[in-house]
Amino acid sequence: MHFNEKNPLKPLFEGIKEEMNEHLNAINDNTNEIQANYEYLCEIDSKVEKLKEMLDSLLLAQKEQKKYVVDKLTSNEQQAFIALYALEEEKGAVSYLDIAKKIGIPVNLVQTYVVNLIEKGIPVQKRYINNTAFLTLEPDFKSTQRRNNILNLNPAIAEVSENKS
Secondary structure (H helix, E strand, O other), X not given: OOOOOOOOHHHHHHHHHHHHHHHHHHHHHHHHHHXXXXXXXXXXXXXXXXXXXXXXXXXHHHHHOOOXXXXXXXXXXXXXXXXXXXXXXXXXOEEHHHHHHHHOOOHHHHHHHHHHHHHOOOOEEEEEEOOEEEEEEOHHHHHHHHHHOOOOOOHHHHHHHHHHO
């Protein structure tokens, strides 16, 4: 059986063919739209990644540029600071009693000196365990002090503190 103009199935097949072409065009349009959206999302993802890198570098620069404004310390305050710093290096958190033993002064004087250190801008962190205060220095401050000696510590005081241990 051949399709010719007199064949009644020809218009049906042409209708089906036309419908299939419309579906094919819709599928192609959707595929193109999906591809365009994917490319746009990749572009946005790239921009977000660049923003993240810029933010990370800004935060790092800000952290590195963190300035500590610390008033000048007395020699006794320097001794207390050096003892706190050294003992923390040895054993982590330090009690007032630890510092007092290290530099050979009463605990109440150590407490006064630590309060003075805090008031002068040294970031001393304090936590209590069984009603005993344990002190540490803010890690960023410690590393800045180690690199730059922002407290202008007197080396002679450091030597005296070392000899008392």
